[in-house]
Amino acid sequence: MRFAVLGSGFWATEVHSASLAAHPEAELVGIWGRDEAKAVAAGARHDVPGTADLDALLADVDAVSISVPPSVQPDLAVRAAEAGCHLLLEKPVALSVPDAERVVAATTAAGVASVVFLTYRFREQTASWLEQASRSALVGGSVTWLASTFAADSPFRGSVWRAEPGAPLWDLGPHALSLMEPALGPVVAALGTRAADGTVNVVLEHEGGATSTHTLSASASSLSAGEEFWVHGDAGRLVLLPPPEGSAHEAHAVAVTELQAAALTGGAHPCDAGYGAHQVRVLAAAEAAVAAGARRQV
Structure with missing residues (x-):
């Protein structure tokens, strides 16, 4: 499966890109970033192109591994799903319930697989x-x-x-x-x-x-x-x-493998975008409870 990494920061470069570059059953094709110079530099580390042209990269891959701030992720995830790409998402999926639900709706409409990279769950x-x-x-x-x-x-x-x-x-x-x-x-x-x-x-x-x-x-x-x-x-x-230091690479590699399996079988993963949206609802309720000093239902 051909992957693009969306993001060029520390976690995107040191975990997502490094994991995919070494994965025996996935191919890292390119890296996208909002800052093209950073994306080019990140791509050079793994001998793949770096670009700021999102649409061109999405047209060339089967899946994306997203590592950007959670306020940025929903729009990218929706665009990738609409382009037919399977989604390996970062946590939290979004910072608001409506944005999280947009991601779920996009994956459902496009029929693409999704997995949220919750590091501990892939150990x-x-x-x-x-x-x-x-x-x-x-x-x-x-x-x-x-x-x-x-x-x-x-x-x-x-x-x-x-x-x-x-x-x-x-x-x-x-x-x-x-x-x-x-x-x-x-x-x-x-x-x-x-x-x-x-x-x-x-x-x-x-x-x-x-x-x-x-x-x-x-x-x-x-x-x-x-x-x-x-x-x-x-x-x-x-x-x-x-987990021991440096084990995030191994966890990400497992997440990649499980996303590919979900894509091939059409099955739902327990940590899919739907579960990611549930987490956002829980976190929003917890945030409201902290602010109000009172119990809040999810």
Whole structure:
């Protein structure tokens, strides 16, 4: 399957493009960017053209792997779907429910496959953890993710959208949801608060009565930074260890393979655009709950 990467920033170049360039069953054909010079430079790293001509590139590929800010992604995803391209999307799919629903409508109308690249869900260790969780009577779970997003050595320190007040929820929340929902069930309501330093604390109610707590920060000190994920029930506490450094390439390669399988079989992937839109609805409800200091339904 012939792929284009839409995006020329750090994550697009270091993960999406690098993964596709090395993939044994996919071909990286070109890289598009809003800044043509950056796109050309990114393409040169993998010996493919870089361009700002989106329509020409879409006409030459079977699928796109999108890595742009979430405010930019919906329009690109809709254009790619209308051009008949299968979609490997970044999280969150969008920053508003209407934009997320536009992406879903476009994939449905075009009959193209879609997968949201929720990094943890494409790890073998996560699949084993979720299988073990499925054999347990779970009552709750917890996510603590303290990130130093704007530290001097962070590759994301220049990210404009991650500097917004709600960014910890929208940046880290999709990963947390991708772990807690398959283990505990779909989220139906949220309540939460925001600490003075911007840390978001959210309690999510899951269908069936389980709850999960989420503590998410983009501004933690480097000494505090880290990730913890666990669910608990009759089998005790089931802990998922964070991935090793540099493992995003492997996860992206798995996502590429699974998108290709969905495209070939016509089947729906559990992390498709529809699930991405569900996540946006949950995040919007959580954001509203934090702002109001009151429970909000999804």
